[in-house]
Amino acid sequence: MEQPGAADVLRIENLRISFTLHGQPNEVVKGVSLRVPAGRTVALVGESGSGKTVISQAVMGLLPRNGFITEGQILFADPAKPGKLVDLASLDRDGRKMRRLRGGRIGMVFQEPMSSLSPVHTIGNQIEEALQLHRPHPRREARAVTERMLDLVGFRDPHRSYDQYSFELSGGLRQRAMLAMALICRPALLIADEPTTALDVTIQAQVLKLMKDLQQEIGMAILLITHDLGVVANMADEVVVAYRGQVMEAGTAEDIFRRPQHPYLKALLKASPDFDMKPGERLVALRDIAPVLPREFARRADEIPARVTELIRPAAPPVLLSVRNLRKTYGGKKGAGVVAVDDVSFDVLRGQCLGLVGESGSGKSTVGHMIMRSRSADSGSIIVNDAAGPIDVRALEGAALRAFRPRMQMIFQDPVSSLSPRMTVLDIIREPMIIQGAGTDAEQKRRAVELMECVGLDPRFLSRYPHSFSGGQRQRIGIARAIALNPELIICDEPVSALDVSVQAQVLNLLKDLQASLGLTYLFVSHNLAVVHYMAARIAVMARGRIVEIGPRDAIFERAAHPYTQALLKAVPLPDLDRRLDFATCVPSASMSDPANWPETFRGGAPGQLAMVDLGGGHLVLADPACTLRDLTAA
Incomplete structure (x- = not known):
């Protein structure tokens, strides 16, 4: 068996996965190889159907019953047990060894937090269950550990949040709860499957910053599965680009974004909308549609x-x-x-x-x-x-x-x-x-x-x-x-x-x-x-x-006046290594959607005090009409 590099937590070698359909095997992952070094983030990028999620399911031993590994190795080297190597592909997916690793040393954040969380159990119970399965604690102590983890992932009142149900939480808080569940046992490897797809840009920036901070604190490796190249540019050290079950290109983030080689990767980069697009410029779709009018x-x-x-x-x-x-x-x-x-x-x-x-x-x-x-x-x-x-x-x-x-x-x-x-x-x-x-x-x-x-x-x-x-x-x-x-x-x-x-x-x-x-x-x-x-x-x-705030596109993006609009623009992840998010400024300590955190000019001291103030050219902002134009643009 080939040994992974000393710093590799996960190495996948020539992995092939098939699904049985109508009695016939259908290969969906075709000889994929990749590695995830300790303490670093590797992004697995591609369209739906490229095999990204199937690969993550194989690592976790969660393939559907009609899915099976036909060839290859999934080598996991736990930093807590130097020299010990486990081939996850050879383990019984329901066996004790796999169950001990799954959720314990390998955590996973799923794409849809609402369907991944039980609606009939509290958030605290579900997170604590993962802890008790892998690291049993006395009940009172387990609750304290769980509340500390809730605090770590950004819940403002962990004691109260412990007793809340998933339907009482926003999308961002549900995703934080999923992170807490995946990280409660401090895993060596975190697999994040589209962890921010359905989130707003400000909540997305919060979750990405949280993942980076926890990675530094715990020292875990992250396999980030996403189709958002803006997220990749801001999170990944290395990138693997997959298409129809095969790796098209792999390399450092610098190589992938600055020196793309494969036509598929170049097409993905051109398909992403960008603030620098000129009027009338079109996105370059991989497979464009020419409408034929009825x-x-x-x-x-x-x-x-x-x-x-x-x-x-x-x-x-x-x-x-x-x-x-x-x-x-x-x-x-x-x-x-x-x-x-x-x-x-x-x-x-x-x-x-x-x-x-x-x-x-x-x-x-x-x-x-x-x-x-x-x-x-x-x-x-x-x-x-x-x-x-x-x-x-x-x-x-x-x-x-x-x-x-x-x-x-x-x-x-x-x-x-x-x-x-x-x-x-x-x-x-x-x-x-x-x-x-x-x-x-x-x-x-x-x-x-x-x-x-x-x-x-x-x-x-x-x-x-x-x-x-x-x-x-x-x-x-x-x-x-x-x-x-x-x-x-x-x-x-x-x-x-x-x-x-x-x-x-x-x-x-x-x-x-x-x-x-x-x-x-x-x-x-x-x-x-x-x-x-x-x-x-x-x-x-x-x-x-x-x-x-309301106005022409250029006015909003180039001369945003309201602090909330400015916060939204700061939180947008762009597929550009030269314009990465500054997590120190794009994730404020207080919610910028809350008027209490806006300057007095935009908050108003009494009901009905605010009005839409014309900044010129059809650009209006909700503010105190007594303020001057200079006050509003300088605020």
Whole structure:
């Protein structure tokens, strides 16, 4: 057996993994080799389907029952036991040796913390269980150790948090709980499988800093599995790039980002949105989609300019959607309870994309749902300007509301749960047309074929069910459904947050092409600032239910005035080694979404004291109107 290097905690040699499908073996990992040195971070990068998670499952002995290792070694050298070498591939996945290592000397943080945590056990019980399995303690002492770990991973009140359930915690705190569970036994190796994919940029920066700090304190090695090249640039010492079960390129972070060699790696780097992209510059998708417009849309497409940039050149383009003083509360009668949306006002110009950004819980998705009338607003107005006059969306009822609905559609965040698993793709795309009585059965089927071609999918797949498609393909099906009724306004609610960077580029380019071809207007809700920078002409920033800053894209990114906007921009991880995150400044000690931590200029001393102050050029910030422009830009 080849000995790993003295500093290697993990070395994988020529690993091959197959899955049995219909009685036939299907190889998904094809001769992968990599190493993870002690005290260092190695990033395993690639698209969904590249075999990243399967490799981590093999290391942990967690392969599904139909998965098996056909060749290769997984060599683990525990620094606490010098000279002792274990081939994890040869161990019984349910045996005592594997169970002793799994969770004890090798910890793992899973991608989705909500589904990985038990909803019927407290956070403390679940973390303490891992401790008692591998390092038994007296009950009182075990609770103390668990609370110390909760404090270490950033829980403000560990004693109280011990007795909380997972559904009582935010996404960031749930991920911290998963980290505490993985680290409670102080492992030699931590496997982090997409640990920050669904987190806001500020929470993501907190989790990344936490992993770095704990790595230094414990001295553990980290195998970081991710498709986010910005995270890789800020965390990894070495990088392994995988594609379809094979390693395409491997090397130091310096080599990978400054001297990429393989075409696949170069394509991944070009597919990532960047703040330095010029107006009109496109992402380079690995497999781009050229939309083919349905015949019913051709007449409308002929009536509008070829590019949406031409549409927004006039000095005063028409306003399609006007939202004023929107308010929504939960947990009580109107005006009481928790305020989710508070006095939100904005305009969306026809043919334009307005980006709505903020942390989870800021109220941005609630605003989208209220505009769609899927949730009711407590107060405020939602006006759509029609050629025949303004339409009060909140006042629509019955037949009038039903007749209006085709004009506004929504693309949802999760392409899995937003598509019925019991309906074929044909039924999913036809459903809006059936509800609205648009066309005969033959016409609806013909349009479904055209819509599949429009979003770059083979019409022969119409008889399939959603589970047989990848995440990116499912999202394209959702887009086809959203444009089936030829809407004017589409609300995009985190449409690419669950997608790989290459698939994300496909979908974003498709949305841009459809906007240009059909004259669509978008309200683009996202917490990914790089994506919003690519898609939106204007950007509104939300915090605690209020819009704190709104303006043209360049003004927001180059001259952000509000401290919360500035904190968001500082926390964005870019795939650039020369612009790495400064964790000392991008992770403040106090939450920047809390108005109590803002300067007095932006906090206000009394209710109603703040107002939107014009900084010029359509750039507005929520602040004390008594302050001067110099005060606001210097704050």
